Amino acid sequence: MKNEFSPVMAFKDWWLANGHPIKPPFKSPIHCTDIAYALCLYRVGRFQVELYIVKPNTGSPLHSHPNIESVSMYLTGNLSFSDAEGNYRDLTEFQVEGDQGTHKLLGAVAEENDGKMHALKVGPEGGAFLIFEYWKDRDPVSVTVHWEGELVGEQHAQTKGEYVVNS
Amino acid sequence: MWSTVEEFRDWYMANGMPLRPPFKNPIFATDNAMSLCLYREGRFQVEMYVSEPYSTSPPHTHPGVESAFVYLAGNIQFNLEGRDNPDVQQWQVEAPNGTHSLLGKTVSSPDGIPHWLGIGPEGGAFLSFEYWKDKDPVSVTVNWNGDSVGAEHDKILNKGNKVNKIQEAYEDWAEEWKPPAKGQNHPTSWEGFEAGWMAAIEVMLERLELSKV
Numbered sequence: 001m002k003n004e005f006s007p008v009m010a011f012k013d014w015w016l017a018n019g020h021p022i023k024p025p026f027k028s029p030i031h032c033t034d035i036a037y038a039l040c041l042y043r044v045g046r047f048q049v050e051l052y053i054v055k056p057n058t059g060s061p062l063h064s065h066p067n068i069e070s071v072s073m074y075l076t077g078n079l080s081f082s083d084a085e086g087n088y089r090d091l092t093e094f095q096v097e098g099d100q101g102t103h104k105l106l107g108a109v110a111e112e113n114d115g116k117m118h119a120l121k122v123g124p125e126g127g128a129f130l131i132f133e134y135w136k137d138r139d140p141v142s143v144t145v146h147w148e149g150e151l152v153g154e155q156h157a158q159t160k161g162e163y164v165v166n167s
Numbered sequence: 168m169w170s171t172v173e174e175f176r177d178w179y180m181a182n183g184m185p186l187r188p189p190f191k192n193p194i195f196a197t198d199n200a201m202s203l204c205l206y207r208e209g210r211f212q213v214e215m216y217v218s219e220p221y222s223t224s225p226p227h228t229h230p231g232v233e234s235a236f237v238y239l240a241g242n243i244q245f246n247l248e249g250r251d252n253p254d255v256q257q258w259q260v261e262a263p264n265g266t267h268s269l270l271g272k273t274v275s276s277p278d279g280i281p282h283w284l285g286i287g288p289e290g291g292a293f294l295s296f297e298y299w300k301d302k303d304p305v306s307v308t309v310n311w312n313g314d315s316v317g318a319e320h321d322k323i324l325n326k327g328n329k330v331n332k333i334q335e336a337y338e339d340w341a342e343e344w345k346p347p348a349k350g351q352n353h354p355t356s357w358e359g360f361e362a363g364w365m366a367a368i369e370v371m372l373e374r375l376e377l378s379k380v
Contacts, residue, residue, distance in 0.1 A: 019183040020184070022184055022239070023265075023266050023270065024240035024266060024267065024270070024292060025266060026240070026261035026262070026266055026268075027261070027265075029239075029241060029267075029290075029292065030289060030290035030291070030292060031290075032217075032219045032220070032290060037201045037219070038217075039239070039240065039292045043265070051203070051215070053194060053196075053202075053203045055196045055201070056196070075186065075188050075203070076188035076189070076190065076193045077193060077194055096190075097190040101189050101191070102189060103193075106187070126193075126196065128193065128194060
C-alpha cells in the first residue's frame with residue numbers, strides 16, 4: 001500500500017515536482033554489475049535517486065538493502081520485482097505502448113521496500129527504472145553495494161569490494 | 168520542431184529534461200556501456216550512456232547522425248579527429264555544489280568526423296543528443312561505422328548489418344521492378360517476384376528478432 005507520508009515518498013514527489021533535477025554527485029556516481037549499470041541522478045543528505053539500466057533476459061537472486069527505505073518507479077522495458085518469497089506479479093498485460101509512444105507503465109510505482117528481501121526479473125527488452133532511496137543510518141552510496149544476499153556475478157563482487165553492509 | 172541537434176539540445180535542457188523513454192528500442196548494451204533513450208521525437212532523440220570504469224571505444228562514426236554530447240559524471244576523455252583534445256584530468260574536480268566540474272559541458276560531434284572515448288576509474292555518464300538526418304532513430308550503438316568495442320557489440324552490429332543488407336536487396340528489387348511504362352504494373356518474371364517477396368519476409372523476420380536484442 002502506498003505510504004504518502006513516508007520520507008522517501010515525499011522525496012520522490014519533491015524530485016518529480018521540481019523538474020527532476022539531474023545533478024549526479026562527484027563522488028561514487030556510477031556502479032556496474034554483470035546485469036545492470038546504475039547512475040545516481042541526484043543526492044542530498046540521506047536521500048538519493050539512482051537510475052538503473054538492466055540488460056535483457058537477466059535477473060537477480062533474492063537480496064535485501066538493510067535500513068534503506070525505497071520506492072522504485074518504472075521507466076521502460078520489461079521488469080518485475082518479486083516479494084520476499086520470490087513470487088512475481090504477472091505484468092504481461094502491461095507490456096504495451098502507452099501515450100506518446102512510451103511504455104504504459106512509465107511513472108508507475110514498481111515497488112516499495114523497507115529493507116525486505118526482493119528479487120528482480122528482466123525480459124527480452126531489458127529494463128530501466130528509478131529507485132528513490134532513504135538511507136536511515138548512513139550516507140548514501142548505491143544499493144548495488146549496500147546489498148545483503150547472493151550477488152549477481154563476479155563483476156558485482158568486484159564493484160562491492162570491501163563495502164560492509166552492517167558496519 | 169528543431170532544425171539542428173544543438174537547437175534540440177538547448178530546447179531539451181531548457182524544458183526540464185523530460186524523461187519519456189520510448190516503448191520501442193529504448194535500451195542497448197555492449198561489452199562496456201549501456202544506453203537508455205530518454206526522449207525521442209521525430210528524427211531527434213537523446214540517449215543516456217553509462218560506461219564501465221577503464222573502458223574505451225575505438226575511433227568510429229555514426230553515419231547520417233549529427234551528435235552533441237553533454238557531460239554528466241565520471242571520468243570521460245572525449246576525442247574528436249582534427250580537434251585539439253585537451254586532457255580532461257585537469258577538470259576531474261568537485262564543483263561547489265557537489266557535482267562534477269564538467270557537468271553540463273557540451274561537445275558537438277558532426278556527422279562523419281571520427282571520435283573515440285577513454286573512460287577512467289570512476290566510469291562515465293553522458294547524454295548523447297542526436298539528429299538522424301535520413302532515417303528514424305534507433306541508437307548510435309547500432310548505427311556505428313568502425314571497429315566495435317567487443318564481442319557483445321559485434322553481435323548487435325552483425326544483426327543490424329544483416330537487416331540493412333536484406334533491406335537494400337529488397338529496395339533494389341523494388342526499384343528494378345518498378346513499372347517503367349504505362350500499363351506495365353507487374354513483375355515480368357517469377358524469379359524476380361519471388362526474390363522480392365522473400366527479401367521482404369526476411370526483413371520482417373529479422374526486425375522481429377532484432378527487437379529482442
